[in-house]
Amino acid sequence: MKEHVRQIGALAARATLKTLRQPFQLFPIVFFPLILLAVNASGLKAATRLPGFPTHSYISFAIAVAFIQGGMFSLINAGTNLAEDIESGFFNRLALTPLRRVSLIAGLLVGVGVLGVLQSAVYMVMGVVAGAHLDAGLGGVPVILALGALTALGFGALGCAAALRTGSGEAVQGLFPLFFVFIFLSSSNLPRNLLKTGWFHTVADWNPISYLIEGFRSLYIYGWDGTALWRGFAVALGLTALALLGVAGALRTRMQRT
């Protein structure tokens, strides 16, 4: 067991450092959510004057989207890194060592979770600097970090499943726009009660990303809203579970090929 933990720790450290040492992977994690937050928070500030809008601070409303975008970058970074390892043959060499099969991916995913905590902390600081107010207070900080890590883990695992399935970094990159669509067709810019176009309201209601966003958002604008929180965690856990199932299946197939 101790050996197992040591193996996972070594691979998690490698995964974390690999992302932190590559500016082109680190830059979008910080830059894009920051830019989109700045642009949307300023451009959509007038929306707070709509009757039924839950807060007077659009930045507190919009900061939640940054955590989801961070999760999507976890998908790209984890998937691309794993695909690179597969393409370069490093993954096959690792598979020939006495490392346990589970450790191969668990190490990478623990690294994704650690990065999820770090990027969530960065978004929280960004939000404070920009004027977002965390209504849940200091107690909300660990909850956001936990939900951020779980979200990153879920999306990161999806990226790993895609990498294992295709073995191609390009294919993993191609998933990004697909998941971005989920953000656009959710309650990312306005609360669901203000989505006046019928079909859009229905899509946002069925889109799990809406509930993930609302989980983060509730801590900023409502304080402690049990319903929004359990739904947010349920979506993050469901996404992680489904993605891990995908990883297990894809890993089995790849190891058979190896």
Next chain:
Amino acid sequence: MNATEPAGAGIWRVARAIAWRSLHTYARRPDLIVPSLIFPLIFLASFAGGLSALGGLHGFHFPAGYTAFQFVFVLCQSAMFGGLFTGFTLAFDFESGFARRLMLAAEDRRGIALGYAIVALTRAAVTLAVVSAVALATGMRLTGDGVDVFGLYGLAALLVLVGFGWAAGVAFRFRSIQAGPLMQTPVFLILFLAPVYVPLSLLKGWIHAVASVNPATAFLDAGRGLISGVHDQTGLAFVCAVALIVLFGIWMLRGLRAAENAP
């Protein structure tokens, strides 16, 4: 070259060959067509559908409705990105070695730039036609007349050339698809630092100050004026677009010289 040929015939010959080849490739590659169509449609659905409540804000008066208001943004964005995507193609052609061979073979290398510009305009025309058809099919109202609508698409064509001029200049200098973010990030920023969601009068703070001097604001105001028939900044938008085409044309041709001199 034939001695009796009119001046510039070589440029057009090169341009036609490049345009045919690139459009042939475009038509046969769904991975090029689909993203160029899907993204504008998603933007249109997300902004016009998801933010329609903003049309009810006090001080928001737009006769053609919120869908038309957002359609103009999507039209301008699709036009500029149509130019950018062709810049990606040019960069990819350099990376694969094709553009270098092309430069050896072309009798007048300015024809290369012209050929890709034709590609950009054609690709953008396909995207704009699909986006317009979807917007009209989903109930967008046009309150401008035929001349206004012609002006709107004329402005979009100029924006294709603005986007292409910028992206081609970058592609000629870096000759690698790795320069993709450098092509699209400034355009993305300029577009989103304009009154995208609400009119300029409803923007407050730093974004109002930035949007007031952003040429993209003139493009959006002019486009919204043309689609609604209530003209606003139309002359300024066309002057800005032409000025940017001249500026980026020089940037692109100097990039072409840099590519010629590259080792």
